[in-house]
Amino acid sequence: MRLRLLFLPLIPLAFSVLSPAVADPLPVVATTSVLQDLVRNVGGDKVDVKTLVGLDGDAHTYEPTPSDAKAISTARLVVINGLGLEGWLTRLMGSAKFSGTRVTATEGIAPLTMQEAEGGKSKTVIDPHAWQSLANGRIYVANIAKGLIAADPANAAFYRDNAANYANQLSALETKIRAELADVPAAKRRVITTHDAFQYYGKAYGIAFIAPIGLSTEDGEPSAGDVAKLERQIKREKLHALFLENISNSRLIEQLAHDTGAVVGPPLFSDALSRPDEPAPSYLQMFEYNTATLKAGMLKN
Ligand SMILES: [Zn+2]
Numbered sequence: 001m002r003l004r005l006l007f008l009p010l011i012p013l014a015f016s017v018l019s020p021a022v023a024d025p026l027p028v029v030a031t032t033s034v035l036q037d038l039v040r041n042v043g044g045d046k047v048d049v050k051t052l053v054g055l056d057g058d059a060h061t062y063e064p065t066p067s068d069a070k071a072i073s074t075a076r077l078v079v080i081n082g083l084g085l086e087g088w089l090t091r092l093m094g095s096a097k098f099s100g101t102r103v104t105a106t107e108g109i110a111p112l113t114m115q116e117a118e119g120g121k122s123k124t125v126i127d128p129h130a131w132q133s134l135a136n137g138r139i140y141v142a143n144i145a146k147g148l149i150a151a152d153p154a155n156a157a158f159y160r161d162n163a164a165n166y167a168n169q170l171s172a173l174e175t176k177i178r179a180e181l182a183d184v185p186a187a188k189r190r191v192i193t194t195h196d197a198f199q200y201y202g203k204a205y206g207i208a209f210i211a212p213i214g215l216s217t218e219d220g221e222p223s224a225g226d227v228a229k230l231e232r233q234i235k236r237e238k239l240h241a242l243f244l245e246n247i248s249n250s251r252l253i254e255q256l257a258h259d260t261g262a263v264v265g266p267p268l269f270s271d272a273l274s275r276p277d278e279p280a281p282s283y284l285q286m287f288e289y290n291t292a293t294l295k296a297g298m299l300k301n
Contacts, residue, residue, distance in 0.1 A: 038137070070096075184299060
């Protein structure tokens, strides 16, 4: 009897040795502000998420700083988009000596590809902007929940519940978006943006996006011939839905508008969320705002 009494208090001690206490809240690093918002929705107050590429920032051309390596080295979970978005990440991870859990949020997504011209040749490139469809957003959320559970198993039920609730919100928003866009006739469903960030959105919700710059803002300016061709198309098809993204340079779209008489619409939010006082500070608000903005533009076509 005495032996048993002595033994019982040892059990919690043994457990605390086997599974070391996870820092509270769990330190997480996400590469972009979109991923940061998704992690916050799943992790709630159990996580402290930093983003490397800030609000209105460009993940294609990002240059990591020494403080990024420091944040990664103390994180227990790193969430990346993958599909080639973060070309700068391998070197950063190498210098950060990260030993925690790493999640690629696009794992399991069917990636879209695109033909891009390079040095006179056409090559197939993977489109990394998979978060621009809410169906993919649900896969991101499932992957993030899996990562949080692996990094912090004590809060598994909390993460699972939040992920299920948030996935339901994404589904509800998707239904709303389809209903809103149903008012736009098929012939008007054409939009011009600077870089090709909305292929997933277009495929999911039935809109043709035309972008003079390719998938990455790194690809540079299109040729004068390509610009002239696009201007002829804008005039011929009487396109008025011309948009810039919050992360890209406005010069090209402004030139197109100037040469064709089309008016540039308010900026769309593509690769990064906005500041809190702007229209797209969360993933859900980004979709609501982009959809309303696109719809207003397309109805002028
Ligand atoms: Zn992009």
